[in-house]
Amino acid sequence: xxxxxxxxxxxxxxxxxxxxxxxxxxxxxxxxxxxxxxxxxxxxxxxxxxxxxxxxxxxxxxxxxxxxxxxxxxxxxxxxxxxxxxxxxxxxxxxxxxxxxxxxxxxxxxxxxxxxxxxxxxxxxxxxxxxxxxxxxxxxxxxxxxxxxxxxxxxxxxxxxxxxxxxxxxxxxxxxxxxxxxxxxxxxxxxxxxxxxxxxxxxxxxxxxxxxxxxxxxxxxxxxxxxxxxxxxx
Amino acid sequence: xxxxxxxxxxxxxxxxxxxxxxxxxxxxxxxxxxxxxxxxxxxxxxxxxxxxxxxxxxxxxxxxxxxxxxxxxxxxxxxxxxxxxxxxxxxxxxxxxxxxxxxxxxxxxxxxxxxxxxxxxxxxxxxxxxxxxxxxxxxxxxxxxxxxxxxxxxxxxxxxxxxxxxxxxxxxxxxxxxxxxxxxxxxxxxxxxxxxxxxxxxxxxxxxxxxxxxxxxxxxxxxxxxxxxxxxxxxxxxxxxxxxxxxxxxxxxxxxxxxxxxxxx
Amino acid sequence: xxxxxxxxxxxxxxxxxxxxxxxxxxxxxxxxxxxxxxxxxxxxxxxxxxxxxxxxxxxxxxxxxxxxxxxxxxxxxxxxxxxxxxxxxxxxxxxxxxxxxxxxxxxxxxxxxxxxxxxxxxxxxxxxxxxxxxxxxxxxxxxxxxxxxxxxxxxxxxxxxxxxxxxxxxxxxxxxxxxxxxxxxxxxxxxxxxxxxxxxxxxxxxxxxxxxxxxxxxxxxxxxxxxxxxxxxxxxxxxxxx
Numbered sequence: 001x002x003x004x005x006x007x008x009x010x011x012x013x014x015x016x017x018x019x020x021x022x023x024x025x026x027x028x029x030x031x032x033x034x035x036x037x038x039x040x041x042x043x044x045x046x047x048x049x050x051x052x053x054x055x056x057x058x059x060x061x062x063x064x065x066x067x068x069x070x071x072x073x074x075x076x077x078x079x080x081x082x083x084x085x086x087x088x089x090x091x092x093x094x095x096x097x098x099x100x101x102x103x104x105x106x107x108x109x110x111x112x113x114x115x116x117x118x119x120x121x122x123x124x125x126x127x128x129x130x131x132x133x134x135x136x137x138x139x140x141x142x143x144x145x146x147x148x149x150x151x152x153x154x155x156x157x158x159x160x161x162x163x164x165x166x167x168x169x170x171x172x173x174x175x176x177x178x179x180x181x182x183x184x185x186x187x188x189x190x191x192x193x194x195x196x197x198x199x200x201x202x203x204x205x206x207x208x209x210x211x212x213x214x215x216x217x218x219x220x221x222x223x224x225x226x227x228x229x230x231x232x233x234x
Numbered sequence: 235x236x237x238x239x240x241x242x243x244x245x246x247x248x249x250x251x252x253x254x255x256x257x258x259x260x261x262x263x264x265x266x267x268x269x270x271x272x273x274x275x276x277x278x279x280x281x282x283x284x285x286x287x288x289x290x291x292x293x294x295x296x297x298x299x300x301x302x303x304x305x306x307x308x309x310x311x312x313x314x315x316x317x318x319x320x321x322x323x324x325x326x327x328x329x330x331x332x333x334x335x336x337x338x339x340x341x342x343x344x345x346x347x348x349x350x351x352x353x354x355x356x357x358x359x360x361x362x363x364x365x366x367x368x369x370x371x372x373x374x375x376x377x378x379x380x381x382x383x384x385x386x387x388x389x390x391x392x393x394x395x396x397x398x399x400x401x402x403x404x405x406x407x408x409x410x411x412x413x414x415x416x417x418x419x420x421x422x423x424x425x426x427x428x429x430x431x432x433x434x435x436x437x438x439x440x441x442x443x444x445x446x447x448x449x450x451x452x453x454x455x456x457x458x459x460x461x462x463x464x465x466x467x468x469x470x471x472x473x474x475x476x477x478x479x480x481x482x483x484x485x486x487x488x489x490x491x492x493x494x495x496x497x498x499x
Numbered sequence: 500x501x502x503x504x505x506x507x508x509x510x511x512x513x514x515x516x517x518x519x520x521x522x523x524x525x526x527x528x529x530x531x532x533x534x535x536x537x538x539x540x541x542x543x544x545x546x547x548x549x550x551x552x553x554x555x556x557x558x559x560x561x562x563x564x565x566x567x568x569x570x571x572x573x574x575x576x577x578x579x580x581x582x583x584x585x586x587x588x589x590x591x592x593x594x595x596x597x598x599x600x601x602x603x604x605x606x607x608x609x610x611x612x613x614x615x616x617x618x619x620x621x622x623x624x625x626x627x628x629x630x631x632x633x634x635x636x637x638x639x640x641x642x643x644x645x646x647x648x649x650x651x652x653x654x655x656x657x658x659x660x661x662x663x664x665x666x667x668x669x670x671x672x673x674x675x676x677x678x679x680x681x682x683x684x685x686x687x688x689x690x691x692x693x694x695x696x697x698x699x700x701x702x703x704x705x706x707x708x709x710x711x712x713x714x715x716x717x718x719x720x721x722x723x724x725x726x727x728x729x730x731x732x733x734x735x736x737x738x739x740x741x
Binding site for chain 2: 086087088089092095097098179180181182184194196197198199200201
Binding site for chain 3: 129130132133134135136137138139147151152232233
């Protein structure tokens with residue numbers, strides 16, 4: 001109990017003093033996770049929508065697989081991307097390993113199944129309501145699906161936030177492909193891991209509190225946007 | 235989708251604009267804070283950014299073998315010699331040394347405190363079956379620990395019991411684990427001095443010559459991996475073994491205590 | 500509107516539809532001509548909705564044939580429109596819902612807004628053109644669905660109980676629009692429970708019972724003297740002024 005209280009008070013002092021390197025770490029964390037979620041959204045929404053409205057052999061297997069991939073262990077994704085981007089690997093020539101682009105790639109892979117699977121569920125539910133009318137108007141299956149995605153976009157925000165939560169919380173993938181290099185690939189989660197391992201618990205805790213506060217703020221913002229839009233568009 | 239990928243590439247190029255090298259080093263050098271002290275000095279002098287990826291010695295050398303690092307900076311001589319023999323390194327230089335210390339709980343159930351013989355201490359720990367935390371991660375420290383068990387005539391792989399906790403972690407996390415379970419462990423002095431979560435742990439055995447810990451540095455061979463940045467990598471190497479670099483190493487202190495002792499020839 | 504019949508008459512031959520074990524339509528044969536407003540009458544589960552969806556191409560028959568007079572399937576589809584019991588509208592403005600339908604019909608971009616505004620004017624929704632469609636009242640939404648259909652100038656308009664969820668005022672407004680479609684020459688095929696509405700709007704009636712087409716005839720004759728006991732029973736269970 002003592003240790004926790006000490007860590008907490010030390011943490012608050014740290015945050016109040018406003019460290020400059022802390023600012024850089026927070027900024028990088030946001031850049032990497034937001035970029036990863038953006039890529040995963042661009043790919044995941046059409047993918048989820050296509051599976052939702054598609055009728056093809058093995059569809060049910062694909063749905064189960066997609067849902068299962070939501071639970072991909074971050075450290076496994078990190079390992080896979082590492083092997084791909086290593087100089088000894090197929091994409092080594094890109095020189096992405098131990099740079100932020102590698103971290104974005106790894107997190108995008110991690111987050112893609114979450115966004116795609118949740119989108120698939122949302123579109124499949126909405127399809128029940130919209131299908132007949134859209135087909136009556138002559139929309140092709142895929143075109144109708146994409147129209148639906150745009151129509152239910154505010155519900156899909158929840159899926160995107162789930163992806164953002166996963167990306168900003170994980171440490172396994174970015175640690176392996178980023179290398180936690182000081183000033184280059186060090187993000188909040190890897191810093192928390194490092195400071196914990198150095199025994200500097202107050203700093204680790206203060207970073208943890210900042211990370212949670214950040215994710216809370218992003219979610220609150222998204223909710224405000226969603227409410228405003230719902231009032232406007234019905 | 236392609237547009238996002240292209241954006242990523244541009245982003246990567248922006249990073250590549252400043253010259254940088256990738257150094258695979260150990261958790262003991264990183265977590266002791268040595269690099270935070272050394273690297274700004276080198277960067278100011280040469281404008282070469284040094285990016286350190288801290289892993290165990292074994293992993294760091296593997297990174298060199300894969301060509302993902304330009305320089306390797308580790309502390310397990312036999313493993314380094316093997317790396318050289320395989321042709322992955324150009325040439326090995328001594329850089330600095332420090333020592334390992336045997337850490338344990340202050341109440342010392344195995345009764346080894348104050349001793350000068352680390353091999354005897356290990357025997358007593360095994361006899362008393364008190365908790366012992368091992369790095370278990372093919373690091374230099376892990377390697378040194380295994381050598382001491384060998385010297386004590388103990389085949390630790392066969393003779394270990396529940397008292398032997400193989401964590402597979404870096405130095406810091408292993409220290410945390412030992413602090414949490416009042417265990418003994420072998421640590422390098424540098425990480426110990428900068429470690430802040432000591433709980434009831436203290437140095438119990440030190441000064442044994444078998445606890446000598448030598449650090450070596452090698453440029454990864456450009457013949458094996460043409461992508462190695464050999465000029466910048468060599469510049470870093472040269473600086474570390476130069477009088478200026480050696481002095482910078484000696485200047486690094488925590489609470490007035492020097493952590494690493496330069497000994498380049 | 501559709502001055503020249505291109506896809507009518509529609510010939511339906513021995514149409515069957517089964518869902519799993521249940522037979523929903525049992526060898527229905529009918530020929531639909533341009534002109535009369537045709538009402539589909541029948542109890543719940545008689546197969547009215549399924550029959551319309553089969554004709555419109557939303558369902559695939561288990562057996563039997565649906566033959567429009569035009570061999571070009573794409574043109575057949577584009578000259579039909581359907582309005583459902585609950586209007587399905589996108590989260591956009593009323594105007595945008597109509598222009599979306601025009602986009603799907605490959606109407607050139609420059610013409611879409613004008614055509615959409617004309618359609619909205621026809622149903623009396625011009626003042627709500629830029630309101631989000633989903634905040635409109637039930638009656639307004641259904642009128643919007645009809646405006647959307649109007650803009651497409653269909654030759655055939657299917658209506659599946661379009662006023663079942665509306666109050667009497669809104670119902671009257673919808674019926675006014677349906678009459679406008681009829682006057683412009685669109686073939687109307689409408690399913691309804693409401694006998695009074697059937698008399699108000701319809702010219703002929705098709706009576707379905709348990710998946711079979713039992714009766715066909717002029718609306719006033721059917722309502723006064725149903726030929727089959729099933730039809731008589733159906734009408735006895737229904738108050739004529741609902």
